[in-house]
Amino acid sequence: MPTTAPARQRKKSSSARRDDEAPIIPILARKVREVEAKAQKNKLGPTNRIKFQVIAFLVREERARVKADEALGATPRAELLKRLDGVATILAKTAARDTSLIQLLEVDQATSPVARRMRRDWLLDAGVELAPEELVIDDAKPAVAEPIVPAVAAERAVRPPQVDARIESNPFLAPDPTRCVPVAHPRRRLDSWELMGPLYKAFAQGAGGGAATMPLPEVPEFDRLSPRGLEIMRHQSRFIEAVRDGHRRFLLADEPGLGKTAQSVLAASVADAYPLLVVVPNVVKMNWAREVERWTPQRRASVIMGDGKDVDAFADVFIVNYEILDRHLGWLAEVGLRGMVVDEAHFIKNLSSQRSQNVLALAQRVRETTPNGDPLLLALTGTPLINDVEDFDAIWRFLGWADGTKPGPELMERLDATGYTPADKAFYPAARQSVIDMGIVRRRKKDVARDLPDKLIADMPVQLDDEFGRSIAQAERELAKRLVTRYRRIIEARGDRGLGAHEIDEDIVHLVASGELEESRAVGAEGDNVFSMVRRIGQGKAQLAADYAAQLQRSVGKVVFFAKHIDVMDQAERQFREAGITAVSIRGEQSAAARQKAIDAFNEDPHVGIAVCSLTAAGVGVNLQEASNVVLAELSWTAAEQTQAIDRVHRIGQDEPVTAWRIIAAQTIDQRIADLIDRKEGLAARALDGDQTTDEEIESVQLGALKSLLRDALGG
Template identity: 30%
Template sequence: MPVRQAGEFQMSVRSHIDWFELHGDIEFSGQRVRFPELLAALSRGESAIRLEDGSLGIVPDEWADQYSMISQLGVVEDEHVRFAPAQVALLDALLASRPTVDVDEKFEEIRKKLDSFEGISEAEEPADFKGSLRTYQREGLGWLHFLEEFQFGGCLADDMGLGKTVQVLAALSERIKNNGPLSPSLVVVPRSLMFNWNEECERFCPSLKVLEYSGLDRASLRDSFDDYNVILTTYGTLRRDILELKDQRFDYVVLDEAQTIKNAGSQVAKASRLLEANHRLALSGTPIENHLGDLWSIFEFLNPGMLGRSSVFRRFTDDNDNRSLLTRGLAPFILRRTKSEVAAELPERFEQTIQCQMGEEQQRLYDEMRDHYRQSLLGMLQEQGLNKSRMHVLEALLRLRQIACHPGLLDPELVDGNSAKLDTLAPLLEELLGEGHKALVFSQFTSMLAIVRSVLDRAGITYEYLDGQTRDRKAHIDRFQQDSDCGVFLISLKAGGLGLNLTAADYVFLLDPWWNPAVEMQAIDRAHRVGQTRPVFAYRLICEGTVEEKIAELQQQKRELADAILLENRSVLSNLTRDDLELLLS
């Protein structure tokens, strides 16, 4: 049977009203094959394709890698592969290795604009906006205009504290001013941020009519949606009310802290994709360019179908070449500015680790607990293996971390005993307060914060407190921000990691290490954000010679494992080895 080698490969892109078509013809010594036929052969893993005259065309090995993503991201039809407008940058990146591709005028125009961001410049805040945007925020407003022009969804991923809310409010206010009556815009936020958004709306855009859609009596509010400009709701309400909300057409749908929907299979992620809107926007301060695999769900909300199927997308992100290609293709849709990039507009931030040395009694208790777990766990590992021992491992590491904070976390009778961290923290707070500073104190253990409260009470120090049970958060925050006598704010990690503006503080203390950098940054960024005028000093307190130090060592080798220990992610803990455990318990 005659065999033919692949020759000339001609590709072209043609534009239609709301899609693009990629055409292609491959020549095998005078015999031609359409591009969809080639993709079908590649998907079957074949190394040759049968030609019209009965001969075989040899498919070069490298074509499987070069073109398989095209078939996964586009829709393969009889004569061509079809792509959505939001996929232009991805398609351009996929075709970059081709020496010549014939493209029409419309595709070339959009490609140039996406490639160079030509024409995306600073935009002035609308006249009725109370306040002034910083330079980078005006550039963000210009980027939002760009997304509107092409009807793309985008992710505003500025560092925490750089004012993403303000940029969105300026865009919504300007849109209403320029376009007259519009459908309301829906803003979905974690419950803890409802008051923050409401406050920002009142402060910067008092002309916006804002409705809080939450609470037990919310059903009656739906009939009045069209009387408002902005509807504020929570992710929980969205999940519960999606059958009603999906029938309402919104102008914008904005997801704040959009990492909430990164699990594509969750009910809230599915609900978000059912919403009808003219424009879609996601806000997230988490550095997402390092976690491309988690982006699928967010982009399925922003630009449905843009990244193909979830399973295929995650498989492609395992390859470095594909990751760089995807980074390029997604670049126009993700705007991220870090604090270092806009450093001239923010005060400096200083971070330091303070090593605390345990006293004799705390050290004795820690050593006893460590030796107990070392003996019992290593013996259990020997007999039962790691899988059956995992829960005991988590418990041991939790208990050791608690003793490193304060022995009273394990034995209530010891709450008045000595703790290296308290002995370090108390005099630092007294000194700072005497100099007119304010401080935030974070711990993931509310029982540790309760002990700190008793110390502050005895010292006569005025403070505020916030954990997951706190109601009327706004009142607590306002008091700390405005009352010069209130110098300390005690905050639990889960309650205070997101959305709090606490710029009255210029010192931050992290009482126990989380080793999840994003979480630590969120805590520090409560003070180091837009509106802060002074340098911010952040201190991490770690006890010498404890599991806290060991986790820090282990983190350098196995970062996922360290996250698993502190976030109690048991699936990742499957990577734990006996050697790792011996290091932690040494």
């Protein structure tokens, strides 16, 4: 849509009056300093990148004008060129700091509508007379259908076998050519204004104050959603009611531990947004599948792995991690998605990354192909802003609230209804609220503390599907085979004592598992036994656990990371350093003074984000209550040890509910150990309440895990 500058040209600024020979130079000098300051703070968002482009464009334009101006004397010309060189030098230094800016120095870079508007406004501020055609900026873009699969990913693209069958079975997936016809919108009062910068400024200044949460409906009298045995919490119910009322696009920015996954799963059910695509970090892929089954047991989820050969194309929910999304873009764009969830949505903040472009292209396709153009779109992140308020840009694009250069039609209508322009001080709180009302929901733990238990243990199942993970699975199969061989040898030696064909002799199960455990203790972590297997599982989980801890840290601040083995702690600390997160280490070999120094740094230094702790060395006598989130990268052998670790933060003085995130390797002995620890915790509570227990109930976790493995191998 064309935008025209106000008919009355703006009054010359004081800087322009002081420099009539080149009134644009003082403006360029001021603007380049603004960009330089942002670059020094690593806060160069989209608006400042465009500003960088326009400065470079105008420096070249002004240099050519000065050189061609025959009315200028040699001395004034040299002075003006020197000043332009000063601006260019700052541009070069800024580009050296952020090399992604170098490509923006090219001659044809400042040609977007927003860049041309910025150039026009600066020249008008300088009092430059512009031709009529330069006053009108045309935003219209040619309607070119771009392929959903980028060229760089075309060779890697895959197509699961069942996809064509699903598409052919659905008569409602025929393309609708009317969806491609652009809708004409009436001219609005704010069409001639540059609005993205003021919108970011409204959030950067916290204009208007107050929590960034749209008005939500009250909790209904009856819970109409939860499956039997489950109950959603009050804050979750209010969000779901907003979906029931027809709202379809949200930035759900609740803090971790407040159940964003469950809210999203139930929102899809209420909106009937199936098929639903969920794009997630690899570490939470299995957890999403579990939550779909838990909260909507009538729906089928399919986790997309690698080449997708095992994908259930008739599933209701597809779950894919960012790293392999490019391989599946083609068929996902064809199956008629009616909803899309982007978990940890700050992962797409870098608009130049292929990951971000994949997500945004697919979201655009979902909006175009959903009936009425109103799919369920959810951006989930406890940390929508990492470096700068302009990190909102990619999320707003995903939700269709803006396109990076201007607000979308719905947001523009809300802004227009305020009656203000960016020249009015009242515009900023009104603009901030307009965006919030589009669908921002942000709750903190302390805001909804009455909904939460004071301590929650949340399991995060992960899939060890690399070569190392496959070797662990093979080792577990070999261990089970060895146990079965010993069991059957004893059965054969003893002779038949009336056991049925599928009966298991628990006495022999106990005998075989006890013998294996004694042998394992004798050799420790050497050889192929339960201890070495658990250590290898810890090594396999280390990267995923560290990734999750880093995500938590960016969302909620301080996090305590527990591991049993030194090599797991070492790997985690390396990853935190590479991620730019300052961590302290609390280990057994430290002196008392070194340990206390690390504890004090974690509790008192705001720049220290994570404490990496040994389960045995830091499990007792340590106060880390500055955090309310704990990551258990490896499981303990005892319930008491796990409890002691969590109680480093769950103690007197803690004013927030505590969440412990257990990273569990799915479909391995790790899951058995977690289940046994939970049973032991229940046992401890019963014992303290005076209940009697049997000898079987007080066996070690190692013995219980071996017995469980043997029973499963025997088919029991």
